[in-house]
Amino acid sequence: MNAIPILAMKNLNRIAVLLFLALTVTSCVSKKKFLMSETDRNRSEQDLSVCIREKLTAEAQVVNLQDKLKSKDEQMNDLKEQLADLRATRDQQLTQLEGLTVLSQSANNNMDKTLSQLAVKDKYIHLLQAAKTKADSLNLALSINLKSVLRSGIEDNDVEVKIDKTVVMINLSDKMLFSSGSTNITEGANEVLGKIAEIIKSRPGFDVMVEGYTDNVPINKACIKDNWDLSVQRASNVVKALQVTHGIDPNRMIAAGRGEFNALTSNDTAEGRSTNRRTRIIIMPQLDQFYDLLDPDKAPGAAK
Numbered sequence: 001m002n003a004i005p006i007l008a009m010k011n012l013n014r015i016a017v018l019l020f021l022a023l024t025v026t027s028c029v030s031k032k033k034f035l036m037s038e039t040d041r042n043r044s045e046q047d048l049s050v051c052i053r054e055k056l057t058a059e060a061q062v063v064n065l066q067d068k069l070k071s072k073d074e075q076m077n078d079l080k081e082q083l084a085d086l087r088a089t090r091d092q093q094l095t096q097l098e099g100l101t102v103l104s105q106s107a108n109n110n111m112d113k114t115l116s117q118l119a120v121k122d123k124y125i126h127l128l129q130a131a132k133t134k135a136d137s138l139n140l141a142l143s144i145n146l147k148s149v150l151r152s153g154i155e156d157n158d159v160e161v162k163i164d165k166t167v168v169m170i171n172l173s174d175k176m177l178f179s180s181g182s183t184n185i186t187e188g189a190n191e192v193l194g195k196i197a198e199i200i201k202s203r204p205g206f207d208v209m210v211e212g213y214t215d216n217v218p219i220n221k222a223c224i225k226d227n228w229d230l231s232v233q234r235a236s237n238v239v240k241a242l243q244v245t246h247g248i249d250p251n252r253m254i255a256a257g258r259g260e261f262n263a264l265t266s267n268d269t270a271e272g273r274s275t276n277r278r279t280r281i282i283i284m285p286q287l288d289q290f291y292d293l294l295d296p297d298k299a300p301g302a303a304k
Contacts, residue, residue, distance in 0.1 A: 142168045142203060142283060149195045159192070167284040170196060174277030181219060183233040185241050193238065196281060197246035208242070209254040209282040210235045215273035216260040232257030238279055252286070 146161045146168065160171040177189040185193075200208055212231035224230050235255040242248040265272045 136163075136166075139163050139166065139168050142199065142206075145202075146170060146196070146199055149199065150192065167282050170281040170283075172279045172281065174274065174279070177238065177279055178234060181221070181224075181230075183224070183230065183237055185237055190241065190245060193241055194246050197242055197248055200242070200248055200252075200283060203283065205286060206283050207252050207254065207286045208248065209256060209284065210238045210242075211280040211282065212238075212255075212257045213262065213276060213278045213280065214260050215276045216263075216267040217273065226259075228257055228259040230257075231259050234279060238281070 140163065143161055143163050150159050150161065150170075158173040158176045160169075162169055162171075172192065176192060177185055179186060200206070212233070212235035214227040214231050216227070219227060219230055224233065232255070235257050239250070239253045239255040242253065243250045260267070260276070263276045264278075265275050267273050267276060
């Protein structure tokens with residue numbers, strides 16, 4: 001009887017141990033599975049977070065690309081407008097260039113014509129300069145000759161020879177040629193006029209102008225109405241003396257009266273009035289030669 005219960009007790013213990021072991025093993029397997037599931041869940045959540053971030057990044061990139069695309073479209077439109085403006089400008093410039101080509105051709109023709117005219121004028125100017133140089137040389141020689149022949153027997157205050165521009169002028173005092181208030185030439189005047197006449201004869205290509213001047217003192221005589229009349233009569237009598245007494249061709253001479261005007265100095269003093277009462281003999285190139293100088297076709301050396 002005792003042996004059977006002891007054996008039963010041992011069997012129960014074994015069974016209890018086996019049950020405990022079974023429970024323990026089952027418990028370990030379930031905990032391991034749980035831990036594995038928790039890890040998988042965490043990994044899944046991490047993967048989901050990465051996916052979300054990648055999605056957000058991709059969406060941001062899409063928005064950025066859309067903005068860039070819009071900006072590019074705007075730039076493209078601006079470039080198209082600029083291209084259209086450039087084409088319009090080009091067409092306008094081409095039109096202007098065509099007009100400028102016509103104008104340029106016309107300008108070239110005008111320039112050639114102007115250069116040709118300038119060449120002719122330049123040649124003419126050289127001719128005039130040469131003529132003036134020649135005239136200056138002749139006037140200088142004429143002045144020296146006059147001063148030489150008039151030096152003897154004549155006071156310096158009574159005669160003056162000078163070159164004024166292109167002419168030689170001889171100023172003779174009133175007292176050398178005329179009596180006071182008279183238009184008649186004195187005997188002593190003929191000696192001076194004779195010397196001047198010799199120089200005039202040696203210059204057949206020159207004309208002679210005689211000008212009479214007075215002071216501002218009024219005069220009124222039977223044959224002389226005023227100072228204009230007095231100056232003209234004195235100039236005329238000098239011209240007549242040069243013609244009749246000294247043999248100067250009258251075609252070369254001119255008589256002119258200047259009256260009391262074109263005075264050299266003030267008439268307020270006796271000395272000033274004496275200076276203004278004078279006769280001026282001007283020896284100058286003949287007028288027809290002067291006019292020929294203005295005509296290129298008649299100028300010396302001009303091409304025919």
